[in-house]
Amino acid sequence: MSERPFLLEIGLEEMPARFIPGAAEQLSEKIAAFFAAEKIDYEGIRVFATPRRLAVFVEAVAEKQRDVTVEIKGPAKKAALDPEGNWTKAALGFTKSQGMTVDDIYFKTVNGAEYCFVKKVEEGKPVPEVLPKIAQVIESMAFPKNMRWNDLSLRFVRPIRWILAKYGSETVPFSVAGVKSGPFTFGHRFLGKKIEVDDPKNYERLLRSQYVICDYEERKREILRQLERLEREREWAIPVDGELLDEVTHLVEYPQVFYGSFDESFLHLPEKVLITTMKEHQRYFPVRDREGRLLPHFVAVRNGDDRHLETVRRGNEKVLRARLQDAAFFYREDQKLSIEEALKRLSPVIYHDRIGSYAEKISRIVRLTEFLLGRLPFAEEERRLAVRAAQICKFDLVTQMVYEFPELEGYMGENYALLQKEDERVAKAINEHYQPRNAEDGLPESDIGAVLAVADKLETLASFFAIGSVPSGSQDPYGLRRLATGVIDILHEKGWDIPLADLLKEAIRLTSGFADRPEEEIFAGLADFFRARLKHKLQGRGFRYDIIDAVLSAPLTDVRTLARRAELFNEKKDEPGFKEDMESLIRVVRIAKKAESAAEVNPELFENETEGELYRRLLEAKDSLPGNGAEDYYRALVALKPYITAFFDRTMVMAEDERLRSNRLAMMRQLADLILNFADVEELVIK
Numbered sequence: 001m002s003e004r005p006f007l008l009e010i011g012l013e014e015m016p017a018r019f020i021p022g023a024a025e026q027l028s029e030k031i032a033a034f035f036a037a038e039k040i041d042y043e044g045i046r047v048f049a050t051p052r053r054l055a056v057f058v059e060a061v062a063e064k065q066r067d068v069t070v071e072i073k074g075p076a077k078k079a080a081l082d083p084e085g086n087w088t089k090a091a092l093g094f095t096k097s098q099g100m101t102v103d104d105i106y107f108k109t110v111n112g113a114e115y116c117f118v119k120k121v122e123e124g125k126p127v128p129e130v131l132p133k134i135a136q137v138i139e140s141m142a143f144p145k146n147m148r149w150n151d152l153s154l155r156f157v158r159p160i161r162w163i164l165a166k167y168g169s170e171t172v173p174f175s176v177a178g179v180k181s182g183p184f185t186f187g188h189r190f191l192g193k194k195i196e197v198d199d200p201k202n203y204e205r206l207l208r209s210q211y212v213i214c215d216y217e218e219r220k221r222e223i224l225r226q227l228e229r230l231e232r233e234r235e236w237a238i239p240v241d242g243e244l245l246d247e248v249t250h251l252v253e254y255p256q257v258f259y260g261s262f263d264e265s266f267l268h269l270p271e272k273v274l275i276t277t278m279k280e281h282q283r284y285f286p287v288r289d290r291e292g293r294l295l296p297h298f299v300a301v302r303n304g305d306d307r308h309l310e311t312v313r314r315g316n317e318k319v320l321r322a323r324l325q326d327a328a329f330f331y332r333e334d335q336k337l338s339i340e341e342a343l344k345r346l347s348p349v350i351y352h353d354r355i356g357s358y359a360e361k362i363s364r365i366v367r368l369t370e371f372l373l374g375r376l377p378f379a380e381e382e383r384r385l386a387v388r389a390a391q392i393c394k395f396d397l398v399t400q401m402v403y404e405f406p407e408l409e410g411y412m413g414e415n416y417a418l419l420q421k422e423d424e425r426v427a428k429a430i431n432e433h434y435q436p437r438n439a440e441d442g443l444p445e446s447d448i449g450a451v452l453a454v455a456d457k458l459e460t461l462a463s464f465f466a467i468g469s470v471p472s473g474s475q476d477p478y479g480l481r482r483l484a485t486g487v488i489d490i491l492h493e494k495g496w497d498i499p500l501a502d503l504l505k506e507a508i509r510l511t512s513g514f515a516d517r518p519e520e521e522i523f524a525g526l527a528d529f530f531r532a533r534l535k536h537k538l539q540g541r542g543f544r545y546d547i548i549d550a551v552l553s554a555p556l557t558d559v560r561t562l563a564r565r566a567e568l569f570n571e572k573k574d575e576p577g578f579k580e581d582m583e584s585l586i587r588v589v590r591i592a593k594k595a596e597s598a599a600e601v602n603p604e605l606f607e608n609e610t611e612g613e614l615y616r617r618l619l620e621a622k623d624s625l626p627g628n629g630a631e632d633y634y635r636a637l638v639a640l641k642p643y644i645t646a647f648f649d650r651t652m653v654m655a656e657d658e659r660l661r662s663n664r665l666a667m668m669r670q671l672a673d674l675i676l677n678f679a680d681v682e683e684l685v686i687k
Helices: 017-037 087-096 125-139 198-211 216-234 240-253 266-267 271-282 309-334 339-346 358-373 381-391 400-402 411-419 424-433 449-466 480-494 500-509 518-539 545-552 560-572 580-591 607-625 629-637 641-652 658-676
Strands: 004-013 043-050 053-062 068-076 106-110 113-122 160-167 179-184 184-186 193-198 257-262 285-290 294-303 350-352
Touching: 004 198, 004 285, 017 043, 017 053, 017 125, 017 240, 017 545, 043 216, 053 580, 068 087, 068 309, 087 113, 106 411, 113 580, 125 160, 160 184, 184 198, 193 198, 216 240, 216 257, 216 294, 240 294, 257 309, 266 309, 271 285, 271 294, 271 309, 294 309, 309 400, 339 381, 350 358, 350 641, 358 381, 358 500, 381 424, 381 449, 411 424, 411 560, 424 449, 449 480, 449 500, 449 518, 480 518, 500 518, 518 545, 518 560, 545 560, 560 629, 580 658, 607 629, 607 641, 607 658, 629 641
Parallel strands: 160 179
Antiparallel strands: 004 053, 004 160, 043 053, 068 113, 106 113, 184 193, 257 294, 285 294
16 A cells, blocks of 8 residues: 655744644644544654644555454344244344345354344545545644634634645645635745645755744754854853743744844843843843853844844844843832832732732741741851841842842842842842742752741742642642742751641641631641652652552651651562561551550550560650651661560450450550551552
């Protein structure tokens, strides 16, 4: 059977750069699903995307759907044969309706009864007859934001202007939103022209001739080549921000790198202000010298060729100059504002209509900071500075610079705090308390910054859980998953042995003024939320699911101890004796479930020495374990194994005498509580 390539291109008005990767991936997945559902064989799919087009090239597409053999069920055997064994009208009618004869019938048992069956080959259709249904794929696509145009009911990311659909040399006929498919595509909006595609294999070459590089990776490589050439020619260093590179690659169809300059006087602005102005507002790359100093130049990528670059450069320089003049004005004006005045302006600002003002939020952050400091070995000077940092950590939110550039929150706080002679450690903490801002960001370096970061994130988490605003599915508008992960990472990195449960309870207690649910309910939800984040972190380290579940079923102690418990199980699981050790602990946990409630143990009711010995060991463990690390706790539990074994060998827990039974169950309950405080050993898969 011969094969032909298939090409589909959807021509659009310019799409936002942030929508393009997801749209291209979605189209590729939907095309693959369409071919699978239609039983059409092919070799591979390539996807192309530019601001004005989404396209897929499918290699070696079969000319005919696969033939399919189907098994068709007919009447029951007793209805198909009369008492003499002759075929009945039911059997004859069944086979006639399938275009077959009674000779094709065979019997199979279904649910205890025999039925007639026939096998029928459904011949595949020619692929050109099937491909017009590809219109349904286009109509089924979904986007973060859609548009409607004219009087059409279709909603799409941007209006569709043309559709190219070719199967080999044939045009595939269909229409979407009033646009008929054809053999044509269009080159660059200003430099190119309309092109007829005779063969899908020529698609990339034909577009390239009309100033369109349709392959994203090739456009990216071209930008990097031009940046490297410019670095060599000018003896510059051009730091390439991966996120910005991706964005500009999706903004152009034919990239042309060029550079411009700005007045050196703007270099007095904080470096991050300059870079943010260039990157976030203009999509420019900053320029440094070989020693790393920022230079008064920028590099941009235009959508076109190298003609009239001088005019383009002057236009971009003019726009950037205006931006930098605004930034310089904001910077001067902000320095006239004292921190105390900024806090007064911040006081009436509402953080959330159900949670309250920023002043109330800051108050809770201060109290959480003080709570943390009470559990940590900080010097008195560090405590004072940490509280000061908590009191002023949000003051820069009312500055003009942060209003214009929200990305600079924290950074400008540090800068302005230093200008107003705050302690360097306080200023640094104001910036660090937002870390980690994203998955690529680092953790706070200073202890004061780390304390403030944990307090701020816990306050936010507790507040939103207190009003029932929690993430669901992929929806997490307030970034609570990122905040919880940040808390976990900071506590683990710093090695602070504060139980997570204590931190959550204190943060929840501070929400009493606006919480719309009981503290116990808030804690249960927030604890499960943190367990999910911890589970994700431990899975990333390669721990088995049962080990993770066992450790996280215990009360939430400090993060490092929880991780160490998982490490211990992982280290011990293949050692001799692990199975027997865990089985003895599991036996205690299971039988302890029969205890009606927690009760005191009466040693006077012991009938043999194994009861007394196990009880003595239990009391010793209860006295010593709470303050011990994971290793000591594990060793102490395992050390109980011979006494547990001896106890069960000599003692009937479920004795007929109710007093003896209750006393022994009470001891099992206390021992099980000790075990479960470390891990729920029943979750372990013992091999």
